[in-house]
Amino acid sequence: MQTMLNKLCTYAEKKGLTVNTAKSEVVHLDSKPVSPLQNPFTYDGVVLPKKGRFKYLGMLLDRRMNPKIAEEHAVRPYMAAQSRISEFAKSHGLKSRPHAMLWLSMVYGIPAGMYASQVWGTAYQSEGCEFGSQVQKRHLCSLRRILGVKNSTTNWAVLRECGQEPLQFFWFRASIRLFNSMLDSNSETRRVLKADLHLASFDSSCWSAQVSNAFNGLQGSAMFKQKMRRATQIPMQEFICDLRFRHLKVWREADFSCPRAVNKKAVTYHKWCGSSENGPRGYPFSIPSYLYKDLDKHVMRNFSRFRLRAHHLRVESCKWRGGSSICDKCECGEVQDEKHVLFFCKCAEVCELRMRYRDLFEGMFKTLRVFAPSSSEFIPFLTCHVLLFLLFSQV
Secondary structure: OHHHHHHHHHHHHHHOOOOOHHHOOEEOOOOOOOOOOOOOOEEOOEEOOEEOEEEEOOEEEEOOOOHHHHHHHOHHHHHHHHHHHHHHHHHOOOOOOHHHHHHHHHHHHHHHOOOOHHHHHHHHOOOOOOOOOHHHHHHHHHHHHHHOOOOOOOHHHHHHHOOOOOHHHHHHHHHHHHHHHHHOOOHHHHHHHHHHHHHOOOOOOOHHHHHHHHOOOOOOHHHHHHHHHOOOOOOHHHHHHHHHHHHOHHHHHHOOOOHHHHOOHHHHHHHHHOOOOOOHHHOOOOOOHHHHOOOOHHHHHHHHHHHOOOOOOHHHHHHHHOOOOEOOOOOOOOEOOHHHHHHHOOOHHHHHHHHHOHHHHOOOOOOHHHOOOOOOOOOOOOOOHHHHHHHHHOO
């Protein structure tokens, strides 16, 4: 190693080049700890410090080449971006505009958590690993803070309410783009890729093996794996549609469940509260209309909590307070959940809140037919609140 450094010094002198020794370090790449060097490496008489980690093209790596280190390092630029978003929003009066905060998070925050994700993000691209990354956890925290809901709110429901997708989507897409671009690059890069593909047959920790395993759960899994083994282009549009279809699995499963039967937050949100409108640029869901309204902060927060089952209705609070889930505001003897307080509760206070914020509740359920008794006539949802209350006061 010292001989190679001496040759580099001689070559640099001949070519008139200067090596910045202040940015030069020695890292012993080995999975086992090594004893300190008795004779440290030097360059042109300057001792090069020995380090356990090094930064290459902005990505932090350790002596074991563990991508987990790079993933943890990627949290810093993401959090710095979120801090700048917060400062910008505060200076421009956007703190009370959730739709603007979500847009800033999407176009400025997410790209900050993308750097080198084609390399270190492969460990989080498999089905079921969507929320394992520290960057994804920080992203969800920022979204919950915008909505004003607690940390226990269901991850998938938070993303859907904000009209966003898991970061896995962007990382996986970036990895496939990297793979396709390497196939079109120079011969040396293709040789490195083919060597990694060969290594994948007996080492599951290499890059191509992790990407190949991440195809599991996709409808075109076998086709994508075959194209990767043969080093041929993967069709991006087909892959993106397939990946989004996999992410929607949680909602397809919720289609066959009843909120009151399973008592799961994701099912309740999907069946009763979630928006089904498609978002821009192929996003599966759009931001709900109430996030665009000029509402008081506490009203916006409480309505978000109501939609995401992060409220204090007894169906939820009985889990941590104990006691019964039966409504204590009226004498109907029903479970105090979203369905009950919107349609059946006869408490004067609840009825007054329904009347005051009826414009917010209009889009939550499509029609009154969902919950109306079979003998009643069809009435469009909340077109006449007085008639609605009279109808259920007689049930």
